[in-house]
Amino acid sequence: MIRIELPGPLQDLADGQASVEVEGDSIEAALEHLGTRYPLLLNRILTRGGQLRPHVNLFLGGRDIRHVAGLKTPLADGDELLVVPSVAGG
Numbered sequence: 001m002i003r004i005e006l007p008g009p010l011q012d013l014a015d016g017q018a019s020v021e022v023e024g025d026s027i028e029a030a031l032e033h034l035g036t037r038y039p040l041l042l043n044r045i046l047t048r049g050g051q052l053r054p055h056v057n058l059f060l061g062g063r064d065i066r067h068v069a070g071l072k073t074p075l076a077d078g079d080e081l082l083v084v085p086s087v088a089g090g
Helices: 008-014 027-037 039-045
Strands: 002-005 019-022 056-060 080-085
Touching: 002 027, 008 039, 008 080, 019 027, 027 039, 039 056
Parallel strands: 002 080
Antiparallel strands: 002 019, 056 080
């Protein structure tokens, strides 16, 4: 199982959960599984074209997945993904 950690603003889209466990051997597969359960949450993470939204960062082992293999990054049982939306304001 893969654990996806969610920040407070996204938890409402996952029935109030701070984390969700999904199946998947890549980030793309894990997010696809997440989307079958929580399509509105997936819509906040990925564009309609299936790309990571520019204002969302995903971290695996403390590394931004954009600097690894993106959504094709392989996952192993027990991995944890951290979803971090950008924060703006003044």
